[in-house]
Amino acid sequence: MLGGYIMNKKGMALWEIVIWAIILLVVAAVVLFIFQKLFGSESEVVGDEIAALRTDTDKDGIIDKFDKCKDTPRDSDVDARGCAPGQKPA
Numbered sequence: 500m501l502g503g504y505i506m507n508k509k510g511m512a513l514w515e516i517v518i519w520a521i522i523l524l525v526v527a528a529v530v531l532f533i534f535q536k537l538f539g540s541e542s543e544v545v546g547d548e549i550a551a552l553r554t555d556t557d558k559d560g561i562i563d564k565f566d567k568c569k570d571t572p573r574d575s576d577v578d579a580r581g582c583a584p585g586q587k588p589a
């Protein structure tokens with residue numbers, strides 16, 4: 500009577516397999532979304548911190564986080580604060 504359906508060996512119709520596959524994909528997407536909401540923001544914060552630790556805007560070798568003189572002229576000798584001679588720490 501259901502002559503139009505293609506059945507596999509376990510007797511599931513093709514449309515049932517497709518529906519279950521869609522349900523599984525939706526559940527997987529929801530689980531991934533929840534995990535990203537729970538843990539994604541933390542990894543973004545850590546990523547931002549790592550990026551901040553690498554940033555040296557004036558290229559004087561002192562990262563911005565510790566650089567007290569952020570606009571040191573290029574190729575200047577700098578002290579541990581990132582300031583060239585005569586430059587006032589901000």
Ligand SMILES: [Ca+2]
Nearest residue numbers: 568569571581
């Ligand atoms: Ca500097």
